[in-house]
Amino acid sequence: MEYSQFNDSLLSFLQASPTPFHATDSMRLALLAEGYVELVEEDNWVIEEGGKYFVTRNESSLIAFTTPVLDVSQTGWRMIGAHTDSPCLKLKPNAHVDRFGYHQLGVEVYGGVLLHTWLDRDLSIAGRVTAKTDAGNIVSRLIDFKEPIAVVPNLAIHLNRKVNEGFSVNPQEEILPILCGADNEFDLHQLLIAQLRQQHPDLPVAQVLDFELSLYDTQPAALVGLHKEYICSARLDNLLSCYVGLQALLSSNNERPSLLICTDHEEIGSLSACGANGPFLDDVLRRLSPNPEQFVQAIQRSMLVSADNAHALHPNYANRHDKNHAPAINKGAVIKVNANQRYATNSETASIYRDVAAQENYHVQTFVVRSDMGCGSTIGPITSGEIGVPTIDIGLPTFGMHSIRELAGSHDAFGLYKVLARFTKRDTLMTR
CATH class of the missing domain: 2.30.250.10 (Aminopeptidase i, Domain 2)
Incomplete structure (x- = not known):
């Protein structure tokens, strides 16, 4: 997918997704159009090698995955996570x-x-x-x-x-x-x-x-700025990451076991049946693992990229940032780090992401909140804590997070899509 097509489709996705229900339905329709098979939790699942599947819960959360092999205990999953809800x-x-x-x-x-x-x-x-x-x-x-x-x-x-x-x-x-x-x-x-x-x-x-x-x-999402280098829209946090993750999964070509999870209720703590602090992902992965031992092996050979927006340095409020960790819009996605585990990034997961990004010649930035300010959190620590998967928290630099209308970079979104598409195809994560 090329840059202009990517962003045109992104604007359409944002416009069609005013609620988590609509965002999930938008992704559902895109997956069906690409030959993914819809599963129903109440039914018996028949999963085939080389298959592409997805399942929804509460009509507001979605998990989609590919199965180039059925036994993922030796390969693990290449996971991308985001959330469908926004403050409103x-x-x-x-x-x-x-x-x-x-x-x-x-x-x-x-x-x-x-x-x-x-x-x-x-x-x-x-x-x-x-x-x-x-x-x-x-x-x-x-x-x-x-x-x-x-x-x-x-x-x-x-x-x-x-x-x-x-x-x-x-x-x-x-x-x-x-x-x-x-x-x-x-x-x-x-x-x-x-x-x-x-x-x-x-x-x-x-x-x-x-x-x-x-x-x-009702104001439509748009490319704005003198050179149309910014995306201005409602719900960029975090439909932007949902869209990027979806496009990365659709570009994976079923080369490695890959999984996209987009859950509801992140903005209020994720504790719900369909939230990241609920059983949805664990329920799905255990149905795909023949036994508990292979489940643990698969998780430890997996990696989750938790994608959620990051705070760009605002030129009118520069003193709100640590000057050594002040991301700029359209200068690359941000690795988010917090010593108190508000983000799940560690040195190994950060290194893997940096290596993948370098293969795409995509710049990487880092965000650490000022030591005298509180830090937000994401689905990353929650998911990592629930199932034990190695995780990195990243995000696209954004102005006005949680405003009715937020601002991010159009080049950042397209660049992250290419990095995550490469991540889904990566063979070895870490050498032990």
Whole structure:
């Protein structure tokens, strides 16, 4: 895949994936188009040598893998990990709020949202709705309104004279989106039924039972900057890594046992049935290992590249970085290191990645948080701690992480894709 095709496809993927459910479905459709076979956890699996498979859980997490050989105890897996969720505003169960002449939506803050960036944006709603059909069956379907149907207006400076000296947003009172005036009738469940019938005309919807819906910014993802060298979009953290990992897996040509895992709920700690701190990956790998001894052998001959965005040095806030570990956008992916194991990188996994990157003539950067600041974490330490796989944490340098609209480098994304594609084909990881 060439640079322009890669980035055009990336923008389309970001646009089609406003929620983890939609991101997982986007990857599912891409895998099916490339001949991957969809497995169902409730069924018996028949795995063949030379096969390509994937499985989803909760419709928001996905594992895809190739099996050039069935016994991976001597080869191990070449694993790439990312997460499908992003900080956002989610609708509360009783979401309708009617106050002061406006129909509004009560929302819950999901993850570490930069709340002020959600003000004055054209917002839509997407997610999963569970309904009962005319026949009494309970089914779930994805919906996406796509059009801007909500907005959270800012407060005029005339009513908040000190706003430019710093302000906070109260998530209970001040971030509720406006849908329409109270002169209009509004029933959220009827709105959802109408949307289900529009998007799924063959589904005889009788009643909406529940939903998991998120707000999102309708402004399209774009290449920006004087030379179009930046990617500007919502949810770059971490759909950018999901897309890069997916394309790397599709380019692996089934040469080595390779696996992509994209899990939900990383932004809130990963502790769920479909999160990295849950049993999903372990469940899948044990179904692919004939016995416990071969399972351990396979894991110890494997390596996981945990790909999540990294903080680029912001020229307006340079003092927030350790000057010796200050990544720049479009200067290569970042190896993330933390002595307290907030990242899972060690000297061996870092060396393997550096060697693979060098074979692609791809520059490598390093990030260590300032010693007087707290450090975030990723699925890397969680996955490594759960199954014992050697792991490296890397990420693409990013501005505005957890903003409604983030910024990364288009050359970085394409370069990382080439490195990870080579990683999936690598024969020997470490010589003991």
